Amino acid sequence: MAVPIFRASIPKSHPLIHSISSALSLTDETWKRKRLLSCCAASSELKPFRPELCFSVGTYLIPHPNKVEKGGEDAFFVSSYNGGVLAVADGVSGWAEQDVDPSLFPKELMANASNFVGDVEQVNNDPRILIGKAHAYTSSIGSATVMIAMLERDGILKIANVGDCGLRVIREGKIKFSTSPQEHYFDCPYQLSSEIVGQTYQDAMVSNVELMEGDTIVMGSDGLFDNIFDHEIALTVAGHRDVAEAAKALANLANNHSLDSNFDSPYSMEARSRGFEPPLWKKILGMKLTGGKPDDITVIVGQVVSL
Numbered sequence: 663m664a665v666p667i668f669r670a671s672i673p674k675s676h677p678l679i680h681s682i683s684s685a686l687s688l689t690d691e692t693w694k695r696k697r698l699l700s701c702c703a704a705s706s707e708l709k710p711f712r713p714e715l716c717f718s719v720g721t722y723l724i725p726h727p728n729k730v731e732k733g734g735e736d737a738f739f740v741s742s743y744n745g746g747v748l749a750v751a752d753g754v755s756g757w758a759e760q761d762v763d764p765s766l767f768p769k770e771l772m773a774n775a776s777n778f779v780g781d782v783e784q785v786n787n788d789p790r791i792l793i794g795k796a797h798a799y800t801s802s803i804g805s806a807t808v809m810i811a812m813l814e815r816d817g818i819l820k821i822a823n824v825g826d827c828g829l830r831v832i833r834e835g836k837i838k839f840s841t842s843p844q845e846h847y848f849d850c851p852y853q854l855s856s857e858i859v860g861q862t863y864q865d866a867m868v869s870n871v872e873l874m875e876g877d878t879i880v881m882g883s884d885g886l887f888d889n890i891f892d893h894e895i896a897l898t899v900a901g902h903r904d905v906a907e908a909a910k911a912l913a914n915l916a917n918n919h920s921l922d923s924n925f926d927s928p929y930s931m932e933a934r935s936r937g938f939e940p941p942l943w944k945k946i947l948g949m950k951l952t953g954g955k956p957d958d959i960t961v962i963v964g965q966v967v968s969l
Contacts, residue, residue, distance in 0.1 A: 713968035
């Protein structure tokens with residue numbers, strides 16, 4: 663799915679020109695023009711021109727193999743508000759054991775976030791506050807991890823994260839910034855919940871990153887980052903100019919890894935580091951714990967472009 667570039671109109675003339683022109687009362691038109699040009703030149707020296715930035719976005723979602731019929735338990739939204747807003751939520755599947763549909767909570771959470779994203783008075787371009795507002799209005803039973811990233815047109819990306827969704831910033835083919843997961847213990851991330859015992863927006867990890875034109879943002883649920891390494895992300899993005907194709911390629915690669923029992927995935931490496939052991943038959947054969955993690959996989963790729 664490709665999303666159009668977020669663009670807004672730019673004033674055809676600088677307001678400084680109007681303010682200086684209206685203040686001049688001398689009759690010498692030549693002197694006025696020289697004076698005006700010199701003032702504008704001085705202003706441009708004090709505030710170098712910098713283009714406003716926004717996202718061109720592509721998305722792709724592959725449900726867990728056992729959850730294809732209902733579309734999986736991830737949810738996301740993309741908004742053109744300001745420089746662009748990217749958000750993803752991952753439903754906690756354990757609720758199915760209590761006959762609760764784990765997809766309802768993240769879907770409602772994302773719908774609420776989408777509704778509140780432009781609320782200047784209450785949200786004020788703060789992704790952490792946006793998470794709080796969306797959570798407060800979510801009535802579905804369940805829980806979810808969530809990440810929201812909001813781009814200011816001056817290039818500042820504001821990120822708020824509760825749990826193990828992830829984001830990478832790629833510049834000139836290299837990972838320049840990575841978020842870190844929040845978890846209570848292995849495979850038990852922080853999460854917003856319908857229950858009092860869960861986390862809140864106040865527990866969100868907040869980051870601000872200065873972006874440049876040409877940077878690429880890769881955001882996704884843990885189904886992406888548990889099954890694909892950062893160097894694979896950077897290489898895949900570099901091989902696709904179109905953001906929609908890049909998102910699709912990343913999701914497919916992560917999905918292939920998730921179903922490969924011999925692939926030494928980020929998830930299996932982390933499990934070994936936490937002391938987890940392979941099944942007995944593998945242990946007897948002297949084999950280590952390997953394999954990907956089948957899961958819902960949501961990928962959002964944002965290319966930073968100028969307005």
